[in-house]
Amino acid sequence: MADVVLTKDLILDTAETVFRKFGLAKTNISDIARAIGVSHAALYKYFDGKAALRQAVVERWMHGVFDSLNIVLVDELPAEQKLYRWLSSLRDFKRERARKDPELFAMYTALVAETEGVLIAHTENLLDQLALIIQEGIASGEFTCTDAREAANTVFIATTRFHHAAHSSEWEAPNSDSQFEAICQILFNGLSKKT
Incomplete structure (x- = not known):
């Protein structure tokens, strides 16, 4: 996935999948980045950390x-x-x-x-x-x-x-x-x- 175009939607879709697979408590930013095929630092350009990412996932679902x-x-x-x-x-x-x-x-x-x-x-x-x-x-x-x-x-x-x-x-x-x-x-x- 080296040619992946990183977007908020891709991150949120992947986070949802990874949260579901490993659970909320066990999942970290690195797990999500790994599933996308990027470094965890790349995700920090979009989200300040796991809490911000989780909030974005929830807000999108609730919306x-x-x-x-x-x-x-x-x-x-x-x-x-x-x-x-x-x-x-x-x-x-x-x-x-x-x-x-x-x-x-x-x-x-x-x-x-x-x-x-x-x-x-x-x-x-x-x-x-x-x-x-x-x-x-x-x-x-x-x-x-x-x-x-x-x-x-x-x-x-x-x-x-x-x-x-x-x-x-x-x-x-x-x-x-x-x-x-x-x-x-x-x-x-x-x-x-x-x-």
Whole structure:
């Protein structure tokens, strides 16, 4: 691989593979560099060290959810339908990742837990999107709440069981779909409750 063109994406792809093969604790920068066919010093041009590399791997993986969520944001739908589609998309993305490759999902769950600040930034981005949808509902008169951000926090917390990795063992339960529908209905009723 002497002719390899080193890019951030190549490093991140390789890091993911090496982390998966050897585990998070046992993998170091040299292992990743060796898998690419470059010196470990070459990786330091892109990342300050293992922690920075791990953070970049996690951020890239977590950012994947926004592909489907951003599509929902631009849909011309009533706010309640848009909110339902957004929550469903978030839930489906996480479930699909866990179903498709449970080992990789577990690795990322561990990485997220160990990577300072990444989960906070990710959650803030999700809350921003939720607040935007709720604000649209307030503006159209569909929702009667007055604080979109507070409502977004409430919706996010109320649906945590359906999208947080800590609950992934519950996602395939026979009643998971009906519980998700019930929670959504309660939330929609609360958002549109006449005072």
